[in-house]
Amino acid sequence: MEKREQMYEGKAKKVFATDNDDYCIVSYKDDATAFNGEKKGTILGKGVVNNRMSNFMFKLLETKGIPTDYVEELSDRETVLKKVNIVPLEVIIRNKAAGSFSKRFGIPEGTDFNEPTLEFCLKDDSLGDPMINESQIYAIGAATKEEIARISEYAYKINEVMVEFFKSVNVDLIDFKIEFGRFHGEILLADEISPDTCRFWDVNTQEKLDKDRFRRDMGGVEDAYAEMMKRVGLAD
């Protein structure tokens, strides 16, 4: 496959066209942002961690029946993906209260839920990715009812697989954000699964091993990403 011109540059990744219209190449950067780009920085090695961990998770999820856009890892930072049209939704599953949920509902971080909870945000940086409900999603045509049913089913299944996997490496999966894409009429898991997009807490110490260390200026950011890489079994 031949890499062609850059199609897009996001906050954490660049996407390149290829000589095949069905495929693109993603390149992960070390750039980090938070609070809708207000806070900017660099997390050394993050691009490698996110590329390799995300590919690992997507491959695991494929074996559990979740279709994804993953095609082939080219290098530490670059991967071939199916070229999807992203459904403009951020799909968030939470197993315990944290972050914006704790803030919005006044429930302390770490509080257990009776069951995992699913929420949607509209992907629109200029609006700060506002929360949106299913009725509003249909009203504005962001996705169809069939697509939302499929996305919700996949999201809960992805949570089951990920909770079990991370528990096996002594990590509590507190919450995560995923995105989906349309590819020849099919819904595929897209974007990434990494310490940028999940909250990971050590099972024993509840130490944070994710991007909250950057968002909250806690220090030890690179070490947390490296530790997650090691736990997942991808450290050299």
Ligand code: TMP
């Ligand atoms: P929140 O508690 O800030 O809403 O975040 C929920 C989860 O989504 C958390 O695991 C971090 C992830 N997330 C992203 O991946 N991208 C974002 O832009 C935000 C705000 C959160």
